[in-house]
Amino acid sequence: MSKVIGLTGGIATGKSTVAELLKAHGFKIVDADVASRKAVEKGSEGLAQVKAVFGDEAIDENGEMNRQYIGQQVFYDDEKREKLNAIIHPIVREIMEAEKAHYLSEGHDVVMDIPLLFENGLEETVDEVWLVYTSPSIQIDRLIERNNMSIEDAKARIYSQISIDKKSRMADVVIDNFDTKLELKQNLEAVLAEKGYLKDI
Known part of the structure; x- marks a missing residue:
């Protein structure tokens, strides 16, 4: 088992x-930090949601999440941090649960x-x-x-x-x-x- x-x-x-x-x-390692990056990767639904909440500045010139800007927004503001977590956490959980289920199905x-x-x-x-x-x-x-x-x-x-x-x-x-x-x-x-x-x- x-x-x-x-x-x-x-x-x-x-x-x-x-x-x-x-x-x-x-x-087999399922990494929360890797899943967090995947949740808001370029072109993802998660990143679109972040942009909708935090505005155009949330996306950098490469089309990726502007981590410095978002960090400044949420570090001292609990309400904004909760909004960000409400977007990212469910996606991260979904990614990690899918990986876990895949590895368990193979007996790892x-x-x-x-x-x-x-x-x-x-x-x-x-x-x-x-x-x-x-x-x-x-x-x-x-x-x-x-x-x-x-x-x-x-x-x-x-x-x-x-x-x-x-x-x-x-x-x-x-x-x-x-x-x-x-x-x-x-x-x-x-x-x-x-x-x-x-x-x-």
């Missing part, structure tokens, strides 16, 4: 690295890679929730280094999500990522072995 795992974490906890490792172990174990899984109340849509965990101080350090952010911006991004400690109490499996990629790989493989998922690569 194929399983559906919800993979989540906080910003800069290493979730994308874990998704890549799981892919190498034969899991599926990983739903969803950064805001708990924030959007999606834990009921998966069999188990796996969380990639690190400390908030490491999250801040990684964000500053990776995205060249100020400490204030890094903290703002992290604190806009449910805290990683609270998420760790809500998850079925917690994968620690405090150190090197090798250690992360070993921690993940220990989980896979314990759960009976360990497959030959």
Whole structure:
């Protein structure tokens, strides 16, 4: 019986690295970020809806969504952000559900890679929730280094999500990522072995 795992974490906890490792172990990955881009790709119904709500400036000269403009519109305005989410979320869900159903029909174990899984109340849509965990101080350090952010911006991004400690109490499996990629790989493989998922690569 194929399983559906919800993979989540906080910003800069290493979730994308874990998704890549799981892919190498034969899991099929359904990525919320990829689906979000697909939902408003050039010529899509989703993009037409965004233009109808946010005006012509929502589309750049290449016919794609003007992410900078939309970002400025929604970042400090909850009402506008809700309008954008009301357009994008149903389309994203449809795309992800179709991918999931396709992989399950072929007998694969599926990983739903969803950064805001708990924030959007999606834990009921998966069999188990796996969380990639690190400390908030490491999250801040990684964000500053990776995205060249100020400490204030890094903290703002992290604190806009449910805290990683609270998420760790809500998850079925917690994968620690405090150190090197090798250690992360070993921690993940220990989980896979314990759960009976360990497959030959």
